[in-house]
Amino acid sequence: MKSPTLVHSSTRERVRLSELSDRDLLLALAAGDEPALDELIARKSGALLQLAWRLVGDREEARDIVQLTFLRAWEHRLRYDERFSPNTWLYRIATNLGIDLLRSRGARQRQLEPVRSHFVRLADSRRSSVGELEDREVTAILHELAGALSERQRAVFVLREVEGLASAEVADVLGCQPSTVRNHLFAARKILRRELAARYPEYAVGRGPESGKAAP
């Protein structure tokens, strides 16, 4: 008697997908391979959740952004351009969604700021600089101060300074020139220094290179 033939095995399928590179995974996605989407979610959710949270400062909204990012990746899978790295493509979708959300948030966010300030001020005032605060306190202050930035300044600052992407990568994600990234970054730092001095003078002891201490 002829032995049965294995037509499909989910386990083998998962192993096969887990061995693909990110780029090949997106190509499999473009070919309509639905399990490839699950593998992509497993690989990239953590980084995207972190990016979205740092961008919008709210975990629920960050979850929404990440879900929609994967949904769009699936819907627009045929538009994936192999010239971009998979991370850049996904970051681009997530960042654009985050910018849209920040724009729609508008006045509602500004109303919440005094409330946030109250909680952030619970941070230990004995510490003399923001560099001595705990990470969660630094993050809370960043989320509060970032309200003073435009959406694109905020995206540039988070991608470049917090996530540590190179300027060229940030330019790819935002679809602009590296010089534009530099200008946004410079403006964002300036605004954040000013806002920190205004709201948290106890931590804003920045002296800049002109003090002589950090001159090149």
Place this chain on the structure above:
Amino acid sequence: MSCRDWRRLLAHRFDPELPVPREWERAREHLAGCPSCRREAAAIDPTLAFQGAAAWPAGGEEVEAVRLAVRALRRTGRLRAGGAGARPGARRRMAFAAFFAALLAMLPAVVDRHAGELVRAAAVRSGGGERAAPRPAGPVASAIDGLDRPLARIYEWGAEDLSVVMVVDESLDV
């Protein structure tokens, strides 16, 4: 990179015209791993402290929740970030679908009244019987599963290029 080296690079943070040197990437790594330098750097430029903003340690449960949510969104529709509306034109398509569903719901009554004019109704009784009728031939019959069931009604309405076909099991008594 030593604790002293990164200081000379700080000027780049205060001048937008200066290109960001490649060494700055190594300076970032040094600051991330050296608490005393990080404190000093934050004293010179407080925004440097934000490089160490807390990470969100999204675990397996979080990832699984994303996977399930994406699957549900793909099946049931979609949301936009911020709760804004669905994709352009979706409401119009949904209204059309609702109208079409209502039309289908009303169809049996229409069939009973205008059976001879618009609709061909055939009772399929594979075992033979009082209203035995031939199975409809052609692609409609072959494309519908379950037509061999003993009692079913098939309604077809429309022209050759566009037609509505409804199969009703007589046990539903509609």
